[in-house]
Amino acid sequence: MTDRTIDDxxxxxxxxxxxxDPTAGPTDGADPYGVFETDAAEGxxxxxxxxxxxxxxxxxxxxxxxxxxxxxxxxxxxxxxVLRLILELDGETVTEARCGIGYLHxxxxxxxxxxxxxxxxxxxxxxxxxxxxxxxxxxxxxxxxLLGITDEVPERASTVRVMLMELNRVSSHVVALxxxxxEIGALTVMTVGFRMRExxxxxxxxxxxxxxxxxxxxxxxxxxxxxxxxxxxxxxxIPDIRRDISDIEKLSNENxxxxxxxxxxxxxxxxxxxALGITGPVLRSTGLPHDLRRSQPYCGYETYDFxxxxxxxxxxxxxxxxxIEEMKQSLDIVEQTLDRLQESxxxxxxxxxxxxxxxxxxxxxxxxxxxxxxxxxxIMGTSMEALIHHFKLVTEGFRVPVGQVYSAVESPRGELAxxxxxxxxxxxxxxxxxxxxxxxxxxxxxxxEGGQVADVIAAVASLDPxxxxxxx
Amino acid sequence: xxxxxxDETSPDRAGAAGVPATTAAxxxxxxxxxxxxxxxxxxxxxxxxxxxxxIAFPAPSVRxxxxxxxxxxxxxxxxxxxxxxxxxxxxxxxVVDRGEMTxxxxxxxxxxxxxxxxxxxxxxxxxxxxxSGAHYPGETGRELHxxxxxxxxxxxxRVRLEVACPDADPHIPSVVEVYPTADWxxxxxxxxxxxxxxxxxxxxxxxxxxxxxxxxxxxxxxxxGIPVEYKGATIAPPDTRRAYS
Amino acid sequence: xxIEEKLPSGLLLTSVETIAGYFRKGSLWPATFGLACCAIEMxxxxxxxxxxxxxGMEVFRASPRxxxxxxxxxxxSQKMAPVLRQIYDxxxxxxxxxxxxxxxxxGGMFNNYAIVQGVDHIVPVDIYLPGCPPRPEMLINAxxxxxxxxxxxxxxxxxxxxxxxxxxxxxxxxxxxxxxGLLR
Numbered sequence: 001m002t003d004r005t006i007d008d009x010x011x012x013x014x015x016x017x018x019x020x021d022p023t024a025g026p027t028d029g030a031d032p033y034g035v036f037e038t039d040a041a042e043g044x045x046x047x048x049x050x051x052x053x054x055x056x057x058x059x060x061x062x063x064x065x066x067x068x069x070x071x072x073x074x075x076x077x078x079x080x081x082v083l084r085l086i087l088e089l090d091g092e093t094v095t096e097a098r099c100g101i102g103y104l105h106x107x108x109x110x111x112x113x114x115x116x117x118x119x120x121x122x123x124x125x126x127x128x129x130x131x132x133x134x135x136x137x138x139x140x141x142x143x144x145x146l147l148g149i150t151d152e153v154p155e156r157a158s159t160v161r162v163m164l165m166e167l168n169r170v171s172s173h174v175v176a177l178x179x180x181x182x183e184i185g186a187l188t189v190m191t192v193g194f195r196m197r198e199x200x201x202x203x204x205x206x207x208x209x210x211x212x213x214x215x216x217x218x219x220x221x222x223x224x225x226x227x228x229x230x231x232x233x234x235x236x237x238i239p240d241i242r243r244d245i246s247d248i249e250k251l252s253n254e255n256x257x258x259x260x261x262x263x264x265x266x267x268x269x270x271x272x273x274x275a276l277g278i279t280g281p282v283l284r285s286t287g288l289p290h291d292l293r294r295s296q297p298y299c300g301y302e303t304y305d306f307x308x309x310x311x312x313x314x315x316x317x318x319x320x321x322x323x324i325e326e327m328k329q330s331l332d333i334v335e336q337t338l339d340r341l342q343e344s345x346x347x348x349x350x351x352x353x354x355x356x357x358x359x360x361x362x363x364x365x366x367x368x369x370x371x372x373x374x375x376x377x378x379i380m381g382t383s384m385e386a387l388i389h390h391f392k393l394v395t396e397g398f399r400v401p402v403g404q405v406y407s408a409v410e411s412p413r414g415e416l417a418x419x420x421x422x423x424x425x426x427x428x429x430x431x432x433x434x435x436x437x438x439x440x441x442x443x444x445x446x447x448x449e450g451g452q453v454a455d456v457i458a459a460v461a462s463l464d465p466x467x468x469x470x471x472x
Numbered sequence: 473x474x475x476x477x478x479d480e481t482s483p484d485r486a487g488a489a490g491v492p493a494t495t496a497a498x499x500x501x502x503x504x505x506x507x508x509x510x511x512x513x514x515x516x517x518x519x520x521x522x523x524x525x526x527i528a529f530p531a532p533s534v535r536x537x538x539x540x541x542x543x544x545x546x547x548x549x550x551x552x553x554x555x556x557x558x559x560x561x562x563x564x565x566x567v568v569d570r571g572e573m574t575x576x577x578x579x580x581x582x583x584x585x586x587x588x589x590x591x592x593x594x595x596x597x598x599x600x601x602x603x604s605g606a607h608y609p610g611e612t613g614r615e616l617h618x619x620x621x622x623x624x625x626x627x628x629x630r631v632r633l634e635v636a637c638p639d640a641d642p643h644i645p646s647v648v649e650v651y652p653t654a655d656w657x658x659x660x661x662x663x664x665x666x667x668x669x670x671x672x673x674x675x676x677x678x679x680x681x682x683x684x685x686x687x688x689x690x691x692x693x694x695x696x697g698i699p700v701e702y703k704g705a706t707i708a709p710p711d712t713r714r715a716y717s
Numbered sequence: 718x719x720i721e722e723k724l725p726s727g728l729l730l731t732s733v734e735t736i737a738g739y740f741r742k743g744s745l746w747p748a749t750f751g752l753a754c755c756a757i758e759m760x761x762x763x764x765x766x767x768x769x770x771x772x773g774m775e776v777f778r779a780s781p782r783x784x785x786x787x788x789x790x791x792x793x794s795q796k797m798a799p800v801l802r803q804i805y806d807x808x809x810x811x812x813x814x815x816x817x818x819x820x821x822x823x824g825g826m827f828n829n830y831a832i833v834q835g836v837d838h839i840v841p842v843d844i845y846l847p848g849c850p851p852r853p854e855m856l857i858n859a860x861x862x863x864x865x866x867x868x869x870x871x872x873x874x875x876x877x878x879x880x881x882x883x884x885x886x887x888x889x890x891x892x893x894x895x896x897x898g899l900l901r
Contacts, residue, residue: 074797075804077749077779081756082797102679103797104753107696107831110689114710122826129754145570175757194764201761212754212850274598277653288625295628403530403569406621406632408601419619421606423503423527427715434602434621442656468753471679471794680831681796688830696830700823703896709828 067095070453074103080179080460081467085444087456094456097448099441104471112431116397117143118358120428122215124418127433128469129212130175133168134411135433136217137161138418141298142407143219146400146422149351156347157221158299163234163337164207164216165299165409166330170241171200172412173323177248180320180461184261189251196244203234209362209369219398221350224362231338238331245327252320262317266447266459269314276446277439280414281326282463284310285318292410306333316462323464326412356398359390397426413437413464435469503527503610527610532565540629541566541573547594548575548585555584574632579644582620582635586650589622589631597622597631600647603657605665607690615639616667620647620654637667646672664689721872730873738868741785741811744773745864748784750804752791755818758850759790767853772860781807786863787840788856792820793833805840813843815863818850825849 068089074082084100108127112120124139125132144150178193201211207226208216216223252258268278270286283290291308293301309325311318350357359379363372379387400422408417414436421430440463447459505527508520536542545566549559562581567574577585589597601621609615614636622631635644646669647654658669659678666687669675677684686693697709707713721737724730747769751759763769763777778784781804793801805814816836819825822845824834836842843866846859871879 074800075750075781077777082752082800102677102681103794103800104792105679105794105796105831106792106827107688107829108827110695111710111827111829114695114715126754126826129757148570179760191765194761195766198761198764198766211852212757275652277600277602277651279599290625295625296630402527404572404574404632405570406572406601406630415601415623417601417621419602419604419621424525425505430606432602432604432606432619434604438656438660439602439653442653679796684795694830695828697828698824698834700828701892701894703893703899706894 072456074100080465083441083460083465083467083470085456085460087448087453089453092452092454094448094451094453097445097456099444101438101441101467101470104467106468106472108472109431109433112428114427116426117400117428118218118393118397120431121218122213124431124433125213125215126468127472128411128413128416128435128437128466130172130466131168131411131413131416132213133161133164133217134409134416135418136215137165137299138407138409138411138416138433139420139431140217140219141409142405142418142420143400145405145407146403146420147219147356147398148401149220149353149356152351152353153221154348154351155300156225156341156344157349159337159340159344160207160222160226160349161217161299162301162304163334163341164204164214166333166337167200167203167234169330169412170327171197171204173327174200174248176323176412176461176464177252177320180458180464181252183457183461184258186252186255186258189248192244192247192251196241196248199237199241199244203237206230206233218350218358220353220356220358221348223358225346225349226341231342234334235338238335242328242331245324245331249324253324258320259317261454261458262315262320262462263313264315264317265451265455266316266319266462267314268443268447272443272446276443278414278443280410280412280436280440281319281322282440282443283414284308284322285312286314287312292408292415296408298407298409304333304336306330316458319462319464323412354385354389356393359386359393399424399426408434411436413466413469414440416469433469433472435472437463437465437467437469438472441465441470501526501528501610503608530567530569533568537566537568537573541568544573544595544629544631547592548588551588551592551595552585555588557581557584572630572632574634576634576636579635579637582633583645583647583650585633586620586647590650594627595624596626597624597629599623599625600651600653600657603647603654603661605661605667605689607665607692609691611636613638616642616665618644618661618667642667643670644668645670646675648672663687666690724873726874726878730875734870734872734875735868737872738870741870742864742867745785745813745860745867746776746778746783747774747786747788748781748804748808749777749779750787750789750801752789752793752797753820755790755821755848755850758853759788759817759856762853762856767857769857769860772857772864774860781805782809784808785811786813786815788815788817789821789836789840789842790817792818792825792827793836793839794831795833798833798839801836802839813863813867814840815859816842816845817848817856817859819847820849821845822847 070087070089072085072087074084082103084103086098086100087094088096108123112123115123121136121139124135127135144153174193174197178190181189181193204214205211207230208214268282268286270288273283273286279290287310289308289310294308306329309322309329311322360371360375362369365373379390402422402424404419404421406417406419408415415434416436417434419432419434420428423429443463444460448456505525506523507516508523509516509518537545552559552562562577562585564576564578589595599622601623604619606617606619607615608617616637616639618635620633622633637644644667646658648658648671655673656678658672659675661667662669662675663677663679664687676682680688695709695711697711699706699708721730721733724733761767763775769775781787787805787808789801816822820827820832821836824832826849828834833839844859844863846855848855870876
């Protein structure tokens with residue numbers, strides 16, 4: 001028998017009543033709030049004071065056990081952004097877990113319908129803000145497929161794209177590990193991780209000009225070439241990044257606390273992943289080596305030497321190990337790209353077709369980054385066509401033939417794809433992004449129901465959702 | 473080479489090797505574009521103001537499609553026959569364009585087609601990447617489209633299914649029982665386009681607040697937005713500004 | 718505190734303002750309200766390289782009841798707006814709001830149906846920080862400017878007078894869209 005006391009302090013009269021049949025009210029028109037007694041019997045005993053105790057007892061009895069609905073978020077320190085988790089708890093056990101999303105919905109897809117194809121890059125880059133270069137690449141590959149110029153994108157541009165994407169994979173995985181560590185209490189992993197991320201962001205700033213949300217990859221190539229000396233700077237930074245990765249490994253791989261928190265937590269086997277459409281490290285943690293860079297390569301990935309990292313435990317620990325190993329693989333790929341860039345020497349980074357190629361080459365001037373003076377000299381002084389092209393491409397944009405495409409890349413969270421529909425104009429007719437976090441979050445219910453509350457946080461952290469991508 | 477009747481001036485180079493022959497008449501005329509520089513009043517002195525262009529999507533392809541698309545279509549035909557449905561009853565048209573195959577499926581058959589695509593050994597499209605929507609107000613009777621992108625990991629193939637339904641009767645059977653991942657995707661498509669998926673366990677809004685009126689990504693829903701105030705001027709929101717297309 | 722309400726304007730009130738301002742700015746605890754990309758830059762600012770702890774602000778309180786400063790970092794969607802207001806209401810006076818990034822300041826690049834065009838539609842903002850996202854150094858600059866603002870906040874009768882003066886000035890000021898001739 002369970003005793004529960006419900007006190008209503010607003011009334012003076014406290015009446016004690018015990019009943020095993022909460023639906024039996026007082027008889028014979030007596031005071032509905034008064035005491036009435038029945039034989040105490042087996043079952044839950046509710047002691048209610050004051051207030052509408054009939055209703056309280058009724059509700060408590062109908063609930064059966066101690067079930068509470070807990071709402072975590074949308075403002076919560078450990079829900080990876082504005083994710084709302086609605087959990088029904090039975091003590092410490094989660095009986096039902098649901099996600100509430102949409103708190104970061106920005107209407108990016110509709111906004112892209114009112115901007116030119118090149119301006120779309122600046123919008124899509126802000127969806128999944130931890131891996132902006134992947135969105136840019138997926139979008140630009142889609143536009144290039146619609147234009148039919150996939151083979152004409154210069155090799156140097158593809159190599160730099162691969163380099164930037166793999167560096168982005170490193171910075172994204174490290175945020176996943178750092179915030180995951182923060183949530184289970186491993187604060188040093190957070191500080192080491194963010195220090196490491198700073199090294200990568202410095203490299204991004206060197207190449208693209210911005211730390212995040214770069215808008216660097218444009219349809220047809222890149223917005224500008226890598227600055228002189230960048231190859232050496234990046235190469236010099238890689239050993240430091242590797243050392244930081246090994247620091248994180250030493251802190252977490254064999255740590256008994258980390259293992260206790262992550263082993264057998266967030267279990268989702270292959271059948272579950274397939275049914276829920278999960279891709280990325282979560283799918284690879286089941287043992288299936290599915291990686292779009294290997295199976296449907298883009299940007300020349302078939303020519304790079306890297307391993308597809310899998311684990312076989314289908315739990316959060318496996319995903320941790322996969323992410324760490326993928327970071328190492330990414331750095332290997334970055335080194336290969338640097339070798340190629342050095343070998344091939346300077347070259348174009350934008351396609352040769354002047355009707356599509358983004359006209360300007362940017363440079364750092366006295367007041368920041370802008371059109372280089374050489375370019376200004378050319379369009380204002382030398383070539384009328386260049387001026388006209390510059391004007392038309394920047395204001396109107398290029399026209400893309402009618403059709404629809406679906407271009408997918410392997411982002412740090414899974415398959416990130418862009419479905420583009422063109423009606424022959426200068427603006428996308430419809431741009432839809434299949435974001436991996438949106439799909440992966442559906443697994444929360446499967447992973448968490450039946451487990452403990454604390455495991456919910458570890459499981460969501462192992463899914464690595466980024467709410468910007470989920471809500472778009 | 474291109475059988476499309478759109479006459480946009482951009483480079484006409486989408487024909488890769490092996491692009492299949494197409495039928496003569498273009499399918500899916502989605503609209504008409506008039507004029508050239510986006511002005512529709514008396515401001516256009518370029519002389520191109522009277523230009524009228526139809527926007528037509530790539531025409532349906534005929535056999536042979538080229539490459540592995542034929543195998544896919546054959547396997548699908550066989551599997552549908554085994555169920556008692558003819559290929560042409562279930563699939564309205566096949567478009568092979570830019571290396572991708574789009575099957576336009578009639579809405580009453582979408583569930584059986586999905587089941588067959590998932591279960592047949594030659595097809596084995598295990599993963600539904602996503603369900604999204606598109607709104608073509610110019611295509612009367614078929615305004616709302618739902619697009620299903622499928623990936624086969626075993627056979628390393630992709631295919632797209634497109635289902636159209638009219639605005640007056642925006643119902644499409646839900647594929648959640650075949651691909652549970654479609655749950656949130658269909659909720660999002662309902663939220664943004666108003667397509668009701670019959671048989672969905674809980675078709676509610678997912679991105680917009682629960683009591684939001686309207687379906688934002690439809691073409692007749694405004695972008696919203698306010699005029700932006702600068703020192704000395706205001707700039708109108710993007711959807712009321714001039715467009716060049 | 719109560720004491721500042723009772724003091725007349727003068728040397729004593731000024732001293733109370735100075736002391737209260739110094740202590741308030743010295744240990745300003747932010748509430749975690751990271752929404753989107755700016756949240757990542759905010760986390761980085763709390764990280765080892767751009768250390769916010771040296772300004773007394775390392776402790777990002779999860780509970781708004783223990784926080785002084787709400788850094789609205791990221792785009793606020795229509796669905797999130799009531800939550801934002803609720804968190805703001807749960808904070809105890811004195812409280813300040815820093816709108817980090819252009820999306821929080823004015824809606825940013827997302828001028829559409831889904832985003833609130835500036836959180837000052839919902840909560841009173843003390844300092845706006847543009848950027849997409851603003852660099853950690855920019856965030857620290859904004860926080861330090863806010864610190865200066867807090868350190869010199871008038872209290873009591875001085876505050877009432879300052880508010881009235883600000884309102885009178887705003888009523889006669891030129892609206893932004895009428896400020897012409899500035900390029901000369």
